[in-house]
Amino acid sequence: MEQPQNDAGVSFSSQPEKLEPDSHNLENSVDDELSADEVNDSPIEEVRLTVSIKDNPTLPCLTFRTWFLGIMACATLAFLNQFFGFRQNSLSLTSVSAQIAVLPLGKFMAAVLPKKAVRLPGTKWSFSLNPGPFNLKEHVLITIFANAGSSGVYAIDIITIIMAFYHRHIHPLAAMLLTLTTQLLGYGWAGIFRKFLVDSPYMWWPANLVQVSLFRALHEEEVRPKRGLTRLQFFLVVLISSFAYYVVPNYLFPSITALSFVCWIWKDSVTAQIIGSGRSGLGIGSFALDWATVASFNGSPLAYPGFAIINVTVGFFLTLYVLIPITYWTNTFEAKRFPIISSHIFDANGHKYNVGLVLNETNFEFNQQGYDDYSKVHLSIFFAFTYGLSFATLAATVSHVTLFYGRIIWQQTKTAFRDKFDDVHTRLMKKNYEAVPQWWFYLLMLIMTGLAVVACEGFGGQLQLPYWGVILAIGLVLFFLLPIGVLTATTNQQPGLNVISELIIGYMYPGRPLANVVFKTYSYVNLVQAINFL
Template identity: 45%
Template structure:
């Protein structure tokens, strides 16, 4: 039997009725029940895939439709704007996949009921605006167009950095090309690795199974007997969204103090140590956040599994509440001269480190540096770098120990190109030609070189080296992520490499990091989406066009939004510019000074009085930590908790601090305990039906309210009258010394 006969056989055997007929008579639970009777060869060898993804397909189901493109591009534009807008605020909000999935569903059905059904002809092609009922494949494509752009474009921070902190305003086209090349080059790499990470059955990509389950549950056509008498998911979503919208007026505008209630500090707000330990700008012990945007952004308490949250909790306590107070109050590295938690950079005496004093034309000047003095940072910031070093090596060692044999077996399986039922079903659809990806890579490489050379971001050889790092690591990191759902980051590696090779150049450092790190991340993000399309039987060429188009639009909107805010908001990225304080961008700026302008040799090495070199022991410590626990788990298999000690997650717990604040974690983990432990264990029926909807609805309500507050009030210079809950001095938590040094100096 030749290939064409195999494809015909699979098409006839596994393609069910036509789409319109199936819409009337089939339900997904019927499909799942029918799957039980299929032979093993007609299903995935992976159990998680078997119980989540249907091993049937209907190639006649519409997906490349006007509805898909209209809703997909609309949500891409909205999400790109909203997420970039809130990215620059004090408390960030990110609207994700689940929100788009839920909002686009009723809109898709509405369009299917109202759009005209007659055929149109354009450029010789006949099509209909309304080819039938709104399909799950259209829905998947809409979600994918927004999902691959949920995170704001990383390179936008470079543009903001230059404009706000370095007073180096490049033309808009320079920033746009920087954003687009760093976002899209990874897509070209995804095309190269897809044959190893998408088609093989053993490359599972666990996160895509969650998404597949979500979309299939939304397209079950009828309620089960268990659902009778219960509020529908859509009504529940709308109700919680309304409640979230109405409530957020208080922490977001009327009564911001309830977003950071540092009640212990109020006992004696003039006590510096008490303020540092309990203030929202300090370690936040006891601080209560009645603000969803604060407690949800970093922990995502209704989404992150409780097992992972436990590891985060242990890691957070060890670093933030044990290691940091010990280092600070023993005056390690003269810590008492600086705040206990800050992403700022300081001089020896605790005053702000003015970068202009050591730079000439944004390049490090040794003579100025010798005259001005070395850069210092608080112990928290320095230690989190060490913990980050440990997390990187711990991830590698943990994966090798716990997943090494499995990875080798799956890699051999991938090399053998064994195909399960899903790969055979996908043979019906024409694959994207390799030359499409090759041409895309050539174009983005050429534009990358032009961008970096013409506008002096970094030398041409640095572009090639950064992309080489991304290319070398993309397959091994991809295998790790496809098997273990972990993605080791390359940001520290790239900063280190260029920091030693091109010291003194801040913008070159962050640009190199972006090309080396984000191109790798984007490649794996696109690959994950391709795997989702593989599971849900989305034609590859349509997926290619949807991903590429949406990424271009999202990058343009991200940059335009950031440029507009920087140009119109006074004092942006400063305390006076609240709420647009740019916490993440300021951390990015500090990294540009540490790794770029001053360079790692003067910070973590042994040059010009570097004092933070001990944190480099983190590399060795991280590599050693998983080993005894791995041996112990093998030696004592009956001690179950040993299997749940996950050092990569535990060490990564504080990787977002700064810019994240400790009270974000404590409040988020408390909410996670309620939803992901208590409700999941004791109210599983409610939890399984409404938990993720609650998270999506809360995000949606906060985002809509935040936008209305800004555009209807703040953009017209409107403001809430000052009162105790909205103090005029800007100390929202009424704990002014929380961000001060041990000696009371407020930087």
């Protein structure tokens, strides 16, 4: 079956063959370029319908354009997201922004840059500023560059806590090592687990298929149907329309992000505010004309499998409209003393908790006497459920992956040692491209672990966390990365370690606030970075 070619030389099937998961033959004829052992497609239907089974390994990838635009996109997104992250209504720019913006820049560079080779002075190395048309693989690599900088640096929050809230000093080198190690440790873990979470055909990462579809729309040559639109034309219409509308709820008329008619009618009633508020209440009778609000609890329906959306929606409904109202109006744990929905902590009188009264300013440790004289910490009933369900989510993740994917993981383990896979995409990658050697990831892990210990133990112990805390955080990632990775790769749901890590280090090493947040960062962020890189 001939497949249409795009301008980058990569082909996509407009009508992919539908196969059974255990099939090893295409139902009809296959392009002659594919060898006999490569004709089977992915066992996942969504992948078969989205991802091409052909590849052109002759396309230039690591070009001057890739490095230049990739580094610029990474640095720009990192700066902007960090800058806007300090706003109360923070603005987040994802790699999709760079994915769209670099396409005309890449094509412009391909049109104007000289094609003559440039030789590095004093060496025999040379490279071309313009190896040909801007192609799909350059575009994908630039987007990966951008994604590396778009997620922000979680460790900056620790530095902000120390300087802005606790008004203390932190050594610049300690801050730099903390930032560097928390960002790069996860990359080492990603390389170690790539055989299970990348090479496996059953780990299909639903959100990535949206990106693949967008790349196809931007690069694939397509004949416009009569009275219809091509993929690229449809994408541009939606892009311009959504951008034009986004100005309305986020600049011209912010109140339409939560229209609460119950609050408008009974504006002096506290109960009405609790029931009807879309911002600090249950939101009953409230609706929104802002897509960011509508999809905030569940993400984009285009990127999530249907069963995952239904599962989350049912859980959301039961928690928000059944458990929380029952516990609040029965005054469980004196819930009525505090707001029904709040992420703040409170004292026994319902006021925001004064942390300064329970913190020793000289050694920056917990003041037990001050705590006993002041008040216990209280949470809103919503926040209490949030913490409780976080523990339940992690336990459910481990049991779910063991019961539903245990056999696949065991088979994948045996297959990994034989270096033999049943997925056409994995075989094409292994055939045409040399993988980063495994020792590179082990070396990165060792170096970053050593630097993490130096950051925590050195500089007068400013970060408070001892060396065993770093080792324990790494062990926590080792235990949870595979089950959480499997869950993310199949459902787009990604539980975090931020809550359980706070509990563990708080129990084992109590009374040290910075040790708590540093431990949480080394466990939670390392796992997030590993998942993102995978």
